[in-house]
């Protein structure tokens with residue numbers, strides 16, 4: 612039973628958000644969950660109240676408790692003149708928000724014994740702590756669950772229902788046991804389909820710029836397609852293990868129809884976790900006035916008025932990205 616003054620959990624729509632919600636739910640008895648992304652909160656498009664416990668997201672204007680581990684969000688709190696110690700909840704720069712929530716409640720609540728393991732696995736997934744292809748591809752329960760969320764998010768309509776189901780599964784059982792659920796199995800299966808289709812697309816549509824003799828940036832160019840293909844861009848590192856980054860170029864689709872506008876999304880290989888470097892993908896997106904991001908990943912958009920202009924803009928942008936990439940050293 613829920614005896615607290617809080618009535619709802621507002622959490623990030625990823626595995627860390629789901630696990631955070633499961634832990635809050637065990638501790639408080641609250642079962643109502645709302646899932647959203649950081650941008651929605653940041654732009655004030657999610658309506659929240661003083662009855663909400665917010666996890667793994669920027670701190671909204673109205674909230675009851677706030678749990679987080681992103682230092683950027685802490686900086687925003689301070690800019691607002693708020694003292695983090697006075698905010699109900701907990702902040703620490705931990706590898707996952709699940710750990711921040713767990714640290715807060717562990718002395719107050721008797722948790723099931725599997726929670727310790729669930730939190731450790733969430734740490735690993737959320738901090739993207741992979742250094743080799745083998746580690747990244749290792750078939751672990753936390754990866755399967757995170758992947759299942761990606762697969763369901765791609766097809767949209769059952770997304771919230773699926774995330775709710777995961778919260779209740781992870782409240783009552785270990786990650787390992789949750790994998791036996793029929794909905795989880797189906798989502799894992801659709802992730803495997805997505806992987807297979809992605810690898811085929813990457814095989815057909817990946818190239819390197821002529822000036823990129825070391826093959827540092829694998830460019831997946833999907834602009835020739837007329838229907839929007841679903842793709843997992845990081846699988847490019849399987850086919851091109853020498854690449855240090857992947858750049859995905861797609862047209863923007865509106866209501867299923869291809870437009871001339873381009874979208875760019877780029878991320879670093881996990882190879883970059885093991886070496887000293889100054890590459891900053893977010894800075895590339897900002898400097899070129901395309902969009903935003905952080906050092907490891909970023910994305911942006913370029914409006915074009917005709918197909919011809921789009922093709923020119925594409926080649927010009929790829930050239931500029933490569934030039935800037937090299938300048939970082």
Ligand SMILES: [Mn+2]
Pocket residue numbers: 627628667680707708737
């Ligand atoms: Mn997180």
